Amino acid sequence: MGEINRTNGPDKEKIISEVLEVFRSLDGNTVTEKMSDKADLIGTHLFDEPLIGFASAQDPLFDEYKRYGVIGPWFMKPEEWLPGAGTVMSMFLPFSDEVKKSNRESDTVPSDLWLIGRVEGQAFIQSFITAVRDRLQQDGASALVPLVDERFRAVKGGKGITGYDGIDEKTYGSNWSERHAAYAAGLGTFGLSKGLITRRGVAGRYCSVIFDTEVEPDERPYEGIYDYCSMCGACARRCPADAITLEHGKDHTICAPWLTHSGELYAPRFGCGKCQTKVPCESQIPVKKFRDML
Numbered sequence: 676m677g678e679i680n681r682t683n684g685p686d687k688e689k690i691i692s693e694v695l696e697v698f699r700s701l702d703g704n705t706v707t708e709k710m711s712d713k714a715d716l717i718g719t720h721l722f723d724e725p726l727i728g729f730a731s732a733q734d735p736l737f738d739e740y741k742r743y744g745v746i747g748p749w750f751m752k753p754e755e756w757l758p759g760a761g762t763v764m765s766m767f768l769p770f771s772d773e774v775k776k777s778n779r780e781s782d783t784v785p786s787d788l789w790l791i792g793r794v795e796g797q798a799f800i801q802s803f804i805t806a807v808r809d810r811l812q813q814d815g816a817s818a819l820v821p822l823v824d825e826r827f828r829a830v831k832g833g834k835g836i837t838g839y840d841g842i843d844e845k846t847y848g849s850n851w852s853e854r855h856a857a858y859a860a861g862l863g864t865f866g867l868s869k870g871l872i873t874r875r876g877v878a879g880r881y882c883s884v885i886f887d888t889e890v891e892p893d894e895r896p897y898e899g900i901y902d903y904c905s906m907c908g909a910c911a912r913r914c915p916a917d918a919i920t921l922e923h924g925k926d927h928t929i930c931a932p933w934l935t936h937s938g939e940l941y942a943p944r945f946g947c948g949k950c951q952t953k954v955p956c957e958s959q960i961p962v963k964k965f966r967d968m969l
């Protein structure tokens with residue numbers, strides 16, 4: 676693999692091609708015998724190639740995220756994670772067609788493939804994003820992945836972070852948000868189900884890395900945080916826990932216990948994802964106007 680060209684400024688296309696090379700060369704994106712005893716699942720790949728977006732670490736949106744009601748003051752800006760931060764690279768890894776299709780079937784039970792994608796798939800994402808970080812570091816950049824940084828904290832039902840007003844039992848979030856990073860990097864907008872809808876849909880996982888090089892940010896082809904959501908309500912009708920309403924979107928205080936319960940039923944895995952599959956935004960932007968713009 677060649678070096679990222681830092682002599683004449685950062686070469687975005689080269690960074691992208693190196694990220695894709697890391698993705699293609701890494702183990703863990705395929706169901707193995709260790710993950711499942713079902714012969715027909717062995718060899719199924721979990722994620723398609725990532726969509727990649729770039730945001731400036733100085734983007735004013737990161738200040739906005741510190742406001743109560745957006746994320747909150749516990750959100751750490753790129754510069755707070757990595758002094759001298761120049762760029763946030765965000766990635767969306769869409770679940771493969773096989774994973775999505777499998778979870779369309781039942782209205783309540785998560786498919787085996789979905790559960791594997793959610794748990795072993797997340798382990799793959801973690802090794803992928805740390806390999807991308809290592810690659811950037813080898814090329815001379817200073818780079819950091821908030822998800823695996825020791826300062827990363829999640830707020831679950833008001834627990835996990837203390838010392839701020841405005842955290843109550845309804846507060847779910849963290850001091851870094853992959854979806855908000857993806858929004859800033861032009862990858863998509865939020866949906867009623869609180870997932871981020873990209874041009875490859877909502878069914879998938881996100882990750883990001885902050886590094887010191889300044890790369891030209893991607894445009895955000897949207898203005899409103901829900902532009903890509905048609906507000907069709909299909910995710911609300913699909914949710915087996917009734918955690919989503921047209922009026923208020925997803926209520927984490929209902930979804931989270933449902934996921935916890937799934938962990939009891941399907942241990943050591945957990946998951947649901949019904950709001951991300953068999954819905955119009957599963958694999959595309961459901962609003963034609965925005966779909967046509969891309």
Ligand code: SF4
Pocket residue numbers: 866867868869903904905906907908909910911954955956957961
């Ligand atoms: S299913 Fe419909 S309402 Fe729900 S997030 Fe997708 S587009 Fe929006």
Ligand code: SF4
Pocket residue numbers: 868913914915916917918919925929930931933934947948949950951
């Ligand atoms: S993950 Fe499941 S329980 Fe949670 S909002 Fe989506 S469909 Fe509902």
